[in-house]
Amino acid sequence: MRYTINLNSVEQRADTLDAVLTILADFTDFDRAAITQDILYNGAASVLSGPDTALVVDTMYKAAKQARECARKMYARDGEVEFADDLPVERTEDGYRVMCWAWVDAADAGCDDLDEDADEDNVELAYISAASHIDVEFDEHSVASLGDDPGAYVSGWVEVSFADVEIKAQ
Structure with a gap:
């Protein structure tokens, strides 16, 4: 627990x-x-x-903080993959899963020509469906953070091993 x-x-x-x-x-x-x-x-x-x-x-606060920092060093790219301190970190058999936000362009989601009356739920689903990144795993719990920019951040997970965390902490 x-x-x-x-x-x-x-x-x-x-x-x-x-x-x-x-x-x-x-x-x-x-x-x-x-x-x-x-x-x-x-x-x-x-x-x-x-x-x-x-x-x-x-009880996992310190380990989660170290895992998140390791994930930042390994995967963070401004405007592409972002990590926030309040996102979850889960322990796995081999390390940690760290939640992140991955950017999806409006054109990739087929949302570049939408008007203001577009159904927000459908727009969110379009971004989630279009989410793809070599390092990020998206699942049925992924959500999209819609804003004013032509695109959205979609939640996903990256994995870091215990060894990665130990090496990056040095």
């Missing part, structure tokens, strides 16, 4: 950040956005509510 949650000295565990937030919501009222940000950017967060306390620790 990736996360430990200590609620009034009683420890629980969770695999996902969503599961952590659900456990905390059952425990007390809290600022969901602030707690999420603390966990993502600091690897831990605490909630104080009257006499009740909760502490959440991401």
Whole structure:
């Protein structure tokens, strides 16, 4: 389990950040956005509510940060493949899967001549279907981030091995 949650000295565990937030919501009222940000950017967060306390620790925070930095060094290209600090990192048998954003041009997705009334869901599907990059794996959970530019970023995953992370950390 990736996360430990200590609620009034009683420890629980969770695999996902969503599961952590659900456990905390059952425990007390809290600022969901602030707690999420603390966990993502600091690897831990605490909630104080009257006499009740909760502490959440991401046990994979340091490893995830190193894996993300390794992935940046290996795969990041401005305007082509981008990594954000708040994107997930998952442990695999041989290393880590690091989520990233890969750019898809409007022309490649057949979206270069769309008007403002185009159905956004269909446009998103067109970008996801057109997503292709030699280093990035796209799956059924990929999403497109639509903006004002003639193209979109589509979420995908890159893999880094334990050895890659160790070498790039030096």
